Amino acid sequence: MAVLLEARGISKRFGGLTALDSVDFTLEEGRIASIIGPNGAGKTTFFNVFTGIYVPEEGTVTFRGTPVLGKRPDQITALGICRTFQNIRLFSNMTAVENVLVGMHARIPLGLWDVLGRGPRWVREEGSLWVRAGELLSLIGLRPKANELARNLPYGDQRRLEIGRALASRPALLLLDEPTAGMTQGEARSLMDLLRRLVRELSLTVLLIEHNMRVVMEVSDRVTVLDYGQKIAEGQAAEVQRNPRVIEAYLGRNRYAAGSAGG
Amino acid sequence: MVKRLLDAPVSAFIVSVGLILVTAYAVSHFPRSIVAFMLFQASILVLYFARMPGWVKGTLAAATLGVLMPLLGSINGYYLEIAIQVGIFVALALGLNIVVGLAGLLDLGYVAFFAVGAYTWAVFGSPQANLFLPGEHFPLAQGWFFLFLLVGVGMAAGAGILLGLPVLRLHGDYLAIVTLGFGEVIRVLANNLDKPINFTNGPKGITPISRPPIFFDPLLRAIGITSDPNVIYPLYLYFIVLAIVGVTVLVNRRLEDSHIGRAWEAIREDQTAAQAMGVPLVRSKLLAFACGASFAGTVGVLFSAKQVFINPESFTFMESIGVLAMVILGGMGSIPGAILGATVVTVLNLQVLKGLSLWLNELRNAGTTIFGWSLVNLPTQLEPAKYERMVFGLILVLMMIFRPQGILPARRRHRELTGGTGEPH
Numbered sequence: 001m002a003v004l005l006e007a008r009g010i011s012k013r014f015g016g017l018t019a020l021d022s023v024d025f026t027l028e029e030g031r032i033a034s035i036i037g038p039n040g041a042g043k044t045t046f047f048n049v050f051t052g053i054y055v056p057e058e059g060t061v062t063f064r065g066t067p068v069l070g071k072r073p074d075q076i077t078a079l080g081i082c083r084t085f086q087n088i089r090l091f092s093n094m095t096a097v098e099n100v101l102v103g104m105h106a107r108i109p110l111g112l113w114d115v116l117g118r119g120p121r122w123v124r125e126e127g128s129l130w131v132r133a134g135e136l137l138s139l140i141g142l143r144p145k146a147n148e149l150a151r152n153l154p155y156g157d158q159r160r161l162e163i164g165r166a167l168a169s170r171p172a173l174l175l176l177d178e179p180t181a182g183m184t185q186g187e188a189r190s191l192m193d194l195l196r197r198l199v200r201e202l203s204l205t206v207l208l209i210e211h212n213m214r215v216v217m218e219v220s221d222r223v224t225v226l227d228y229g230q231k232i233a234e235g236q237a238a239e240v241q242r243n244p245r246v247i248e249a250y251l252g253r254n255r256y257a258a259g260s261a262g263g
Numbered sequence: 264m265v266k267r268l269l270d271a272p273v274s275a276f277i278v279s280v281g282l283i284l285v286t287a288y289a290v291s292h293f294p295r296s297i298v299a300f301m302l303f304q305a306s307i308l309v310l311y312f313a314r315m316p317g318w319v320k321g322t323l324a325a326a327t328l329g330v331l332m333p334l335l336g337s338i339n340g341y342y343l344e345i346a347i348q349v350g351i352f353v354a355l356a357l358g359l360n361i362v363v364g365l366a367g368l369l370d371l372g373y374v375a376f377f378a379v380g381a382y383t384w385a386v387f388g389s390p391q392a393n394l395f396l397p398g399e400h401f402p403l404a405q406g407w408f409f410l411f412l413l414v415g416v417g418m419a420a421g422a423g424i425l426l427g428l429p430v431l432r433l434h435g436d437y438l439a440i441v442t443l444g445f446g447e448v449i450r451v452l453a454n455n456l457d458k459p460i461n462f463t464n465g466p467k468g469i470t471p472i473s474r475p476p477i478f479f480d481p482l483l484r485a486i487g488i489t490s491d492p493n494v495i496y497p498l499y500l501y502f503i504v505l506a507i508v509g510v511t512v513l514v515n516r517r518l519e520d521s522h523i524g525r526a527w528e529a530i531r532e533d534q535t536a537a538q539a540m541g542v543p544l545v546r547s548k549l550l551a552f553a554c555g556a557s558f559a560g561t562v563g564v565l566f567s568a569k570q571v572f573i574n575p576e577s578f579t580f581m582e583s584i585g586v587l588a589m590v591i592l593g594g595m596g597s598i599p600g601a602i603l604g605a606t607v608v609t610v611l612n613l614q615v616l617k618g619l620s621l622w623l624n625e626l627r628n629a630g631t632t633i634f635g636w637s638l639v640n641l642p643t644q645l646e647p648a649k650y651e652r653m654v655f656g657l658i659l660v661l662m663m664i665f666r667p668q669g670i671l672p673a674r675r676r677h678r679e680l681t682g683g684t685g686e687p688h
Contacts, residue, residue, distance in 0.1 A: 051539055077541035085539075091532035094525070095675050101522065102529040106541025108522045112550065115521040116514060126521070134680035147677045169541050 010059035037226035082171035092151035103168030275313035282306035294339040350504030356605040358558030364596035366551035367531025372446020376556035378578035380415035380563020388473040405476035419560020420553040427552035468574025594669025619647040
């Protein structure tokens with residue numbers, strides 16, 4: 001399979017703290033991959049490097065062969081990488097459908113004069129935006145709540161809406177930062193079913209940061225483990241789970257704890 | 264009860280048309296009654312709340328503002344003056360509404376753009392420009408006024424971008440302070456650009472500034488009206504203001520209901536998330552500054568033509584605060600709110616407080632006694648017109664406590680979604 005995203009020797013420091021220490025990472029198309037690791041391991045920093053929020057001190061990132069570093073977040077979104085946030089960051093005073101519409105911004109071929117003139121081109125384009133927004137909302141199961149303000153939606157729906165908003169930019173790579181945080185086991189499962197469907201139907205590649213081990217083990221083709229900014233293990237879910245360094249990172253050095261990581 | 268009447272189209276039509284006609288009749292019979300005129304204004308608000316098809320509302324509003332209002336203005340010219348001022352402030356409030364209400368960029372120096380527009384026409388529409396340009400080409404012919412309405416847009420939009428560029432990284436309090444500074448810089452520039460080269464004539468101000476040409480004069484004469492400029496100009500300016508406000512509302516609505524407006528709102532809500540969703544922050548913010556400023560620029564041109572004389576005193580920090588207060592009072596991000604806020608504040612300043620002052624004076628002079636206490640003893644300092652800012656501040660404080668979202672808060676549009684049921688493409 002073709003390589004979609006490739007990071008080489010990424011290092012990011014905040015003052016004296018090394019959040020990422022020359023990390024390599026490769027992601028192939030059509031996969032669901034996960035990044036796990038204890039709190040503060042550098043997972044979200046990794047995401048922020050991919051999406052242009054941080055620029056690392058060292059290293060390169062290429063997406064479909066195009067260098068990503070130095071580009072602004074909105075340019076990276078236009079390239080085809082879109083994300084959700086660990087702590088939900090919806091546009092809370094806008095409706096669900098408006099949130100999705102904002103997500104389409106990078107793909108809208110209209111300018112100021114189209115908007116002011118409202119010619120047939122504007123009418124056609126704007127109309128098709130709304131149609132697609134409706135379809136996306138159906139896909140994530142929020143169609144009946146299209147006109148609700150984002151902040152009035154239940155927690156699980158907000159998480160789904162964030163994914164819908166990210167999908168609106170037609171990404172090739174979707175980065176999800178702890179999508180099941182705070183969800184019940186049932187909600188998490190239905191979200192994972194949705195993800196599998198997306199990968200299949202939209203030919204999407206998904207990269208997850210996740211703490212819920214059951215989700216990680218169930219859904220990911222590949223798992224990368226970060227600890228103190230370093231990659232300590234990578235591979236299929238089951239083998240990573242047995243890796244002694246991973247167990248140590250999660251549970252500490254005590255021998256008697258070496259049963260299973262997470263679970 | 265009233266609400267139910269306004270909810271059914273037929274009764275709503277009867278009620279609102281009735282109210283407008285009755286109040287207009289009252290104004291024509293009591294041309295000096297402030298109450299009558301305010302009731303007339305209120306009846307236009309009732310029209311807004313009435314549930315009727317859009318085109319009926321539009322026609323009624325156009326008839327009221329385009330026919331009734333000028334008629335009443337010919338009875339009492341001061342009402343026309345008020346209407347023009349209201350119009351100017353409505354356009355200003357609508358412009359600021361884009362920057363503050365939609366994009367969430369707190370701008371405390373908005374009047375600077377108004378000043379830029381005003382000085383643009385003042386300098387070239389008066390002999391002023393002869394002082395620094397060779398030849399005796401100025402003042403420009405009156406006809407240029409209409410072109411300068413557009414030049415004002417361009418100049419103010421340019422100033423907006425000029426302000427926008429350095430402050431792009433700032434938001435919240437920091438942005439507010441910088442914009443405040445910008446507003447002062449423009450005013451101080453206007454005050455001091457009289458030497459070494461005299462651009463603005465400094466604190467003395469510029470006069471006489473050309474007024475728009477009465478190009479329809481032959482037409483008036485043809486139908487047997489001899490034009491007295493003192494009568495024609497207020498009416499004429501009123502219609503120009505009305506047209507500008509109309510265009511402003513239209514542009515505002517189109518921007519708001521488009522991907523540009525949604526991007527602005529997204530920036531207001533969470534700019535990191537907005538950028539991560541593909542909204543280019545720099546471009547969008549500059550566009551917001553430029554669009555907001557352009558309205559101020561065009562009414563600035565009109566303002567200087569209307570006043571014939573301008574000086575830096577017209578563009579103080581308090582004016583910026585006043586326009587901001589209109590936006591907040593009406594409801595941030597709401598077009599009807601900005602219109603209502605501007606109207607309420609202007610009418611309050613020009614009519615209500617002044618009216619109260621006059622009334623108190625009359626009572627004092629007539630030696631009226633209330634409960635055995637003669638009003639002659641009333642201290643002369645007690646004059647509501649002087650308490651403008653206090654009353655105003657009080658209203659804002661009360662609003663923030665009891666209705667922080669404004670009088671007519673922005674309503675989310677509810678839209679029926681059409682099209683497919685699930686399969687993405």
